[in-house]
Amino acid sequence: MPVITIFCLVLSVVSVFVIAAVVVGREARRLDAVAPRVVYELDTAVDFVASALPSETQARLTLDELRELLRGHLNWLAERNLMPQDVIDRRQDIQSPLIVDETHLAAFLFDEAVKRGVDLLDDVDVVHVLDAHNAYFAAIGAVGPQADSL
Secondary structure, three states, X not given: OOHHHHHHHHHHHHHHHHHHHHHHHHHHHHHHHEOOOOOOOHXXXXXXXXXXXXXXXXXXOOHHHHHHHHHHHHHXXXXXXXXXXXXXXXXXXXXXXXOOXXXXXXXXXXXXXXXXXXXXXXXXXXHHHHHHXXXXXXXXXXXXXXXXXX
């Protein structure tokens, strides 16, 4: 086989490898900059949260009441622009970390419970619901890490 044929063959193989490496690297960088696709399903969230609640809280809340509390929590998130409408292939643009104060969130949820007609027999139920709902968000990959300090 002539030397020029071997040279062209090697050059072709190297060229294909370089082009493939560049394309794969570019796509990997693009996908790394895009927010992961997280799908929140209310019925799945209700089932997850209900199973994660302590038995005392499960006995005091119906699934419909739990659903209303979760909707209240979602409203709280939406009011603070934490649930964007168009997140598919959206670049991550968080400029500063966001810290959620659970005390204010619990107070908001108490108010939502009254507005939505949820009869809370024990205040600790709201805390349990919030903890379980946040665990659902973590399970589906919708939240970042907890802050080390304020």
